[in-house]
Amino acid sequence: MSRAGLLGLALVGALVGCAAGNGDPGSPTMAKIRDRGRLVCAVDGAVPGFSTVGPGGAFVGIDADFCRAVAAAVLGDPTKVEFRPVTAGERFVALSSGEVDLLSISSTHTLSRDAPGGNALSFGPVFFYDGQGVMVPKASGIRRLRQLAGKPICVESGTNTELNLADRMRELGVAYQPLRFQSGEQAYPAYEQGRCAAITSDSSLLAAKRSGFKDPAAHGLLPELLSKEPSAKVTVQADPAWADAVRWVSHTLLQAEESGFTQANVEARRAAAKKDTSQAEQRRFLGIEGDFGRQLGLPADFTLQVVKAVGNYGELFERHLGPATPLGLERGLNRLWSRGGLHIAPPFR
């Protein structure tokens, strides 16, 4: 081929490339998900309220439902999820190696996990505001962190909790014995059998695990929090278009709560907005106006699919973590910004 011909080909290639950049974001992960017809979603699988195997054999919990929300957004069907339980130690490798498409596990957003020179992961918006707590048997009489001097403390290895514990104990100048377990399946039974004087993890996880103990009332959380743990959904940095899609599924759940869309009413509200052209904001959010879905590489009605599949953030919280559940967690920081919490969705425009 002549040099001019090569040049022409390169030009055409560049033009085609530009066209692709302008329209379909071209996410390799999303292409892969559509090809295989299901989303491969990593969950912990052993934390009540977040993700456990329910009585019917299906995964239940707020993390599991987030997977379903993403499947509903990408494939239009919340059942097309392959859940992959992974341990805290394996989760980032499973994601980086392409074994799973998405981590829906309590993963604290930190600098080194985010940075290109660190784990090079891509974090969505904060999904759950948490803090690291310490659980002790109430009968032990321990009320302050300082009283754990010299005592064994159970911790899951490979977690932020492990590092926070070391930091805080160093600050307090207190010697302690960390007992490092590969997963919660070993750490919590060891604690329950009395091997450790205390166990530390995110407060919500401690509450979740406690709900499965033989005698949940015999264990209490210390008033001190060791850290802030804003946890988010994680994807790889190499596919920014996919990270954006997941991010906006997260925003959809919050915006739906703010606008009052629920699993029960979203279809009816959409039908009403379709007729009433004055509901500009609702029409944009539900994909009646504009092409936000296409810009993200998702179907135009992805927000409808998400809310129809799992409800809004408030509904998710009440269903899996709220006062009516065995966990009995308060919304606290996890309320919407308009109600004194920290959750806010950027405008859908």
Place this chain on the structure above:
Amino acid sequence: MAPVPPADPTPSPLSAAKLPAPKPPWWRDRRVVPWVVQAVVGLLVLLLIAFLLGNLIRNLTAAGLLLSWRWLQQPAGFDISESVIPFNAQLPYWRALAAGLVNTIRAVLVGLVGATLLGTLVGMASFSHNGLLRRLARVYVEVVRNIPLLLQLVFWYFVVFLTLPNGLAAIQLPGVVLAKSGLYIAGFGEGLRWMGPTLVNGVWQAPVRLSVEFGALLTGLIVYSGAFIAEVVRGGIAAVPKGQWEAASSLGLSWFATLRRIVLPQSLRVIVPGLNTQYISLAKNSSLAVAVGYTDLYSVAETTLNQTGRAVEVILVLLAAYLTLDLLISALMNGLNRLVQIRER
């Protein structure tokens, strides 16, 4: 009809040998073909390696993760409660990995000695005149070697060790205390003063402390490998001709003296190579320590990998460490093997 010229009646074998053999084509030449095959196989192996390496480097570059070892110098940030070499959270990752490696070696060394003793005793017991002892040895071997090691470790840890009493209720003997948190033994403490185990603020303290995690790992490894070693020893003893037993017995030697002085030394030739395999398995199996909360090399590496994100580098370190450990064991055992073989005089 033209007369047929008389054929040479007896062709001399000498002259036939002198005839140059027809040269076969190169693809049927025994001197060429093996070389060609080896070259092709070698090339394929090299291509495969090049492909895998290229793939690794290409993907790592795409992910912005080229091999780097700077993280080794950064502070680890996590604590290790049971370390032979001093360690704290401010020390760098390589010190954490070293502490883990020392913990692994400690478990492997004690495990090797324990499993060899147990295995030899059980192997000898299977030749005992005492039927009960013989059958007990069989039951032990068959039960233990047919249950996965991971299950056995979890059993020892959660069912046996974690049900020990704690605090004041702990099992107390003079100079020794066995509690839920570990085994405490009297020894020389600070300032070379003799110290017994004492209960301070609800926690036992003593100069020598072995955690229940170490205990569970060690018990699991010794009991599991002991069963396999018992079979190796049994095979070795069975390989010694029956005449040796009969000769010893005719000289009036007892069963035990026969075994110790005559049969066992001869059976070593068969036992040592088999032991090598078992020792290497034990060293590798020690990485199951993560299941029972013992901080070994694998456990430290897993945390390091998660905190630094340097998956390939950490796995390389792990591979190199276990490979070196196993090659070392293998080299020592091969040396021992040369010592016990029959030497022609």
